Amino acid sequence: MVLSKDFLWGGALAAHQFEGGVLETSKGLSVADVMTAGAHGVPREITDGVIEGKYYPNHVGIDFYHHYKEDIAMFADMGFKCFRTSIAWTRIFPLGDEEEPNEEGLQFYDDVFDELLKYGIEPVITLSHFEMPYHLAKEYGGFMNRKTIDFFVKFAKVCFERYKDKVKYWMTFNEINNQMNYKNDIFGWTNSGVHFGDYDNPEEAMYKCAHHTLVASALAVKAGKEINPDFQIGNMIAMVPIYPYSCRPADMVLSVQMMHDRWFFCDVQCRGHYPAYALKMFERKGFDINITEEDKKILAEGTVDYIGFSYYMTNTVDSTAHKDVSKATDGSSEYSVENPYVKVSDWGWAIDPEGLRYALNIFYERYEKPLFIVENGFGAIDVKEADGSCHDPYRIAYLRAHIEEMKKAVEEDGVDLMGYTPWGCIDCVSFTTGEMKKRYGFIYVDRDNEGHGTLERSKKDSYDWYKKVIASNGEDL
Numbered sequence: 003m004v005l006s007k008d009f010l011w012g013g014a015l016a017a018h019q020f021e022g023g024v025l026e027t028s029k030g031l032s033v034a035d036v037m038t039a040g041a042h043g044v045p046r047e048i049t050d051g052v053i054e055g056k057y058y059p060n061h062v063g064i065d066f067y068h069h070y071k072e073d074i075a076m077f078a079d080m081g082f083k084c085f086r087t088s089i090a091w092t093r094i095f096p097l098g099d100e101e102e103p104n105e106e107g108l109q110f111y112d113d114v115f116d117e118l119l120k121y122g123i124e125p126v127i128t129l130s131h132f133e134m135p136y137h138l139a140k141e142y143g144g145f146m147n148r149k150t151i152d153f154f155v156k157f158a159k160v161c162f163e164r165y166k167d168k169v170k171y172w173m174t175f176n177e178i179n180n181q182m183n184y185k186n187d188i189f190g191w192t193n194s195g196v197h198f199g200d201y202d203n204p205e206e207a208m209y210k211c212a213h214h215t216l217v218a219s220a221l222a223v224k225a226g227k228e229i230n231p232d233f234q235i236g237n238m239i240a241m242v243p244i245y246p247y248s249c250r251p252a253d254m255v256l257s258v259q260m261m262h263d264r265w266f267f268c269d270v271q272c273r274g275h276y277p278a279y280a281l282k283m284f285e286r287k288g289f290d291i292n293i294t295e296e297d298k299k300i301l302a303e304g305t306v307d308y309i310g311f312s313y314y315m316t317n318t319v320d321s322t323a324h325k326d327v328s329k330a331t332d333g334s335s336e337y338s339v340e341n342p343y344v345k346v347s348d349w350g351w352a353i354d355p356e357g358l359r360y361a362l363n364i365f366y367e368r369y370e371k372p373l374f375i376v377e378n379g380f381g382a383i384d385v386k387e388a389d390g391s392c393h394d395p396y397r398i399a400y401l402r403a404h405i406e407e408m409k410k411a412v413e414e415d416g417v418d419l420m421g422y423t424p425w426g427c428i429d430c431v432s433f434t435t436g437e438m439k440k441r442y443g444f445i446y447v448d449r450d451n452e453g454h455g456t457l458e459r460s461k462k463d464s465y466d467w468y469k470k471v472i473a474s475n476g477e478d479l
């Protein structure tokens with residue numbers, strides 16, 4: 003058997019994409035809650051927080067808030083060993099700057115974790131998955147303001163204390179490095195509550211913000227370890243490996259430089275200090291990031307135990323290309339070109355299973371820390387047939403091919419891999435489009451973009467397939 007017997011098979015979601023219960027509970031609005039749904043080719047927009055009379059798919063999501071028992075029973079039936087989700091920051095601190103946490107929100111997650119543990123499913127918890135309280139973004143300027151560090155750390159400590167005997171695996175910020183794509187407003191907004199475009203120098207603003215987020219992450223890791231030394235606290239990186247388009251030396255050098263965007267946050271979170279290429283770049287560009295001696299100490303003391311990462315696709319760069327990418331959501335850069343050797347999904351995301359093996363290798367070579375694939379999957383327009391079935395062979399093919407490559411990384415390359423949680427294990431609202439239409443689940447949920455549907459859950463073909471994969475610990479694909 004290639005994978006260890008305690009390998010963490012499961013699925014992943016995020017509170018703002020599936021819980022619902024946004025308006026009729028004591029939850030406050032998050033930065034994600036004030037974003038409109040886009041559509042194929044139409045980007046999401048960030049509103050001024052006035053949401054009355056408009057329909058936002060994520061306000062209802064798939065109403066996990068009221069269906070969690072039913073959904074967790076299905077996860078258990080599939081054999082999940084773990085389930086990754088986030089604690090909505092705004093359920094615990096609706097505005098973000100309150101003195102006391104909100105008991106109703108805390109109780110909801112107690113109930114969810116108890117239900118998971120009843121079936122022996124380990125919760126894997128992201129503290130912030132694009133869910134900063136809107137109030138902190140609006141009134142404090144999100145992570146541009148050092149005060150937000152304190153608000154986040156307080157939230158983290160409340161969660162660690164409350165759930166210290168129920169949750170062992172944590173992550174601080176989801177896809178913390180997304181904001182590197184500061185030209186597309188939705189990434190700065192969801193990661194840090196900031197419109198980088200409003201600043202004279204958006205890139206410098208992004209790095210300032212990044213620094214505060216990194217300090218917040220390190221302080222949370224330190225606090226968590228003090229509360230329970232057995233906690234395993236990781237980071238979460240969006241890994242879209244960059245290939246050189248050709249063996250032209252300039253393409254190779256460009257790909258290495260562009261990979262710095264993938265490594266920047268991870269280097270600090272794993273090594274505890276800023277890498278040389280970043281310090282040099284700050285100096286070269288004259289960026290004043292205000293990294294204090296105290297900050298350096300915190301970063302050194304708050305390194306992560308493991309690396310969680312998402313992997314959906316790779317990206318290819320050509321040093322002679324140049325295009326506008328201010329609305330790109332497919333990890334592409336101004337030098338991106340099509341890779342002639344891979345196919346793409348309906349959303350233009352390159353389907354590249356070997357890229358996952360490559361990603362696992364470059365992470366492990368660089369840090370030698372345990373890795374956890376906390377997102378991977380295939381977004382598609384699924385069709386539910388009249389008899390209730392849903393045939394998704396494309397999803398099975400995608401996941402099968404990725405699991406095969408993941409196993410090679412473990413068996414042949416010696417990578418230390420903790421687990422695998424495919425994204426959107428039950429249908430949910432897409433992050434980049436804000437729609438229901440782009441589905442990832444093993445479980446179909448009857449709900450459309452306009453809010454119609456019974457919310458009834460049903461199994462797709464991939465449901466039984468994944469159940470078999472878990473039962474055989476990845477042997478029967």
Ligand code: BGP
Binds near residue numbers: 312434
């Ligand atoms: C990641 C996010 C998730 C998620 C996933 C799929 O970037 O961490 O929140 O949704 O991508 O993206 P999408 O839903 O846009 O297809």
